[in-house]
Amino acid sequence: MRISLKSWDRHIVKFLRRKIVFILFLFIFFLAAFTTLGTTIVQQHSYNRRPVEGILPQIFPNEEIIEFRFYSYETEYRYPPINVDFRQKIDNNNLDLPVVNPHPFKYILKADHICHQAQNASLIIVVKSAAPHFELRNVLRNTWIPKAKANNFAVVFALGYNKLVQQQVLQENAKNRDIIQEDFTDSYLNNTYKTIMSFNWVVEHCSHIEHVYFDDDDMFLHIDNLASYLKVQQNKTDKNLFSGSMAIKGKPVRNPSSKWYISWEQYPFDYWPPYVGGSSMIAHMAIIKDMQKIFPYVLPLNFDDVYLGIILRKLHVKPTNNTHFDNTYLRNFDKLHSLIANHGFDDPRLYNSTFYKIFPEV
Ligand SMILES: *[C@@H]1O[C@H](CO)[C@@H](O)[C@H](O)[C@H]1NC(C)=O
Ligand SMILES: *[C@@H]1O[C@H](CO)[C@@H](O)[C@H](O)[C@H]1NC(C)=O
Ligand SMILES: *[C@@H]1O[C@H](CO)[C@@H](O)[C@H](O)[C@H]1NC(C)=O
Ligand SMILES: *[C@@H]1O[C@H](CO)[C@@H](O)[C@H](O)[C@H]1NC(C)=O
Numbered sequence: 380m381r382i383s384l385k386s387w388d389r390h391i392v393k394f395l396r397r398k399i400v401f402i403l404f405l406f407i408f409f410l411a412a413f414t415t416l417g418t419t420i421v422q423q424h425s426y427n428r429r430p431v432e433g434i435l436p437q438i439f440p441n442e443e444i445i446e447f448r449f450y451s452y453e454t455e456y457r458y459p460p461i462n463v464d465f466r467q468k469i470d471n472n473n474l475d476l477p478v479v480n481p482h483p484f485k486y487i488l489k490a491d492h493i494c495h496q497a498q499n500a501s502l503i504i505v506v507k508s509a510a511p512h513f514e515l516r517n518v519l520r521n522t523w524i525p526k527a528k529a530n531n532f533a534v535v536f537a538l539g540y541n542k543l544v545q546q547q548v549l550q551e552n553a554k555n556r557d558i559i560q561e562d563f564t565d566s567y568l569n570n571t572y573k574t575i576m577s578f579n580w581v582v583e584h585c586s587h588i589e590h591v592y593f594d595d596d597d598m599f600l601h602i603d604n605l606a607s608y609l610k611v612q613q614n615k616t617d618k619n620l621f622s623g624s625m626a627i628k629g630k631p632v633r634n635p636s637s638k639w640y641i642s643w644e645q646y647p648f649d650y651w652p653p654y655v656g657g658s659s660m661i662a663h664m665a666i667i668k669d670m671q672k673i674f675p676y677v678l679p680l681n682f683d684d685v686y687l688g689i690i691l692r693k694l695h696v697k698p699t700n701n702t703h704f705d706n707t708y709l710r711n712f713d714k715l716h717s718l719i720a721n722h723g724f725d726d727p728r729l730y731n732s733t734f735y736k737i738f739p740e741v
């Protein structure tokens with residue numbers, strides 16, 4: 380059949396009309412893809428060529444300055460601003476360094492009786508909790524916390540400051556006397572402040588307790604399994620114990636719209652150091668004390684667990700992976716009975732009902 384040019388035209392127009400949405404979609408997709416790729420390349424490129432800043436040598440005249448540019452984690456890792464052997468500095472009791480991570484916050488609630496009254500405790504559990512999570516904290520107080528106390532573990536909640544709920548927090552603490560709180564804003568990106576507060580508090584008040592456990596308020600915590608694990612650790616007396624659900628070769632997120640975004644300026648390496656997921660970490664008090672000593676001298680990072688990984692690396696300590704701390708799977712109901720901790724239990728009712736399923740005898 381012969382098709383005239385005119386009818387070809389009609390065919391094309393018809394085709395285009397039918398596929399117009401699809402074609403538009405393709406166009407936008409490729410445009411977006413190339414824009415992202417282009418931005419990434421430009422960012423990396425200009426980053427590589429960034430000149431050394433002139434200010435750092437003035438602030439740290441006596442130390443080796445790490446210049447800002449893109450580095451390989453494998454071969455060039457030296458987290459800014461200074462490259463000193465912190466282990467040696469601590470051993471020589473010589474931490475006369477410039478402070479780059481000040482912690483200018485004041486305690487609102489101090490709970491200094493907790494460890495004082497727990498002279499024989501073998502573990503202090505610090506539960507990092509968001510200020511408005513009243514209901515969740517109350518469920519924890521009625522579920523695993525009594526079990527923890529029966530095992531001779533001390534427990535405290537760590538909160539930041541939230542003006543909207545502060546009166547309620549004060550009332551809650553008057554009743555339960557188990558909260559520490561400083562005056563920094565309670566928010567996700569201030570998590571590192573909360574962690575540093577927790578480390579400071581533990582070292583200040585609980586240094587007689589051999590092990591420390593850091594927990595998030597939405598973790599399902601299996602106290603019996605934690606107690607068995609701790610018994611094994613007590614025999615090993617590994618002063619460098621820092622363990623949990625570990626990430627190796629974690630990649631920093633470079634997408635500016637992500638919750639986990641970090642700029643090349645802030646972190647110039649392609650990988651994170653090995654780190655333990657911040658929602659459940661167990662450690663020996665000895666390493667907690669060393670880490671706490673060097674926080675002021677290591678540039679801070681919003682992600683508390685990655686920051687702790689950086690600190691550990693500065694101290695030549697390798698964290699260890701613990702298969703019973705499950706940060707990978709959300710609400711892993713099938714394995715809860717054999718895990719120590721599992722996350723995703725931010726709904727108080729779900730937490731409560733799950734607890735009574737796992738511990739029907741309570
Ligand atoms: C702690 O242990 C010591 C020695 O075992 C004992 O004498 C003391 O009463 C215990 N204190 C508490 C508060 O349990
Ligand atoms: C972190 O806390 C500080 C001190 O309260 C506050 O100025 C800052 O806005 C907070 N940052 C975020 C991201 O909430
Ligand atoms: C710890 O060591 C003691 C003495 O060697 C031993 O009796 C006990 O079974 C050990 N406990 C654990 C949990 O390994
Ligand atoms: C840690 O253990 C978990 C659970 O067995 C496993 O999935 C993960 O790959 C391990 N991580 C590392 C870094 O070894």
Ligand SMILES: *[C@@H]1O[C@H](CO)[C@@H](O)[C@H](O)[C@H]1NC(C)=O
Pocket residue numbers: 518728731732735
């Ligand atoms: C938690 O569950 C137990 C057992 O089902 C129930 O008695 C209790 O009222 C529940 N508590 C809350 C705060 O939901």
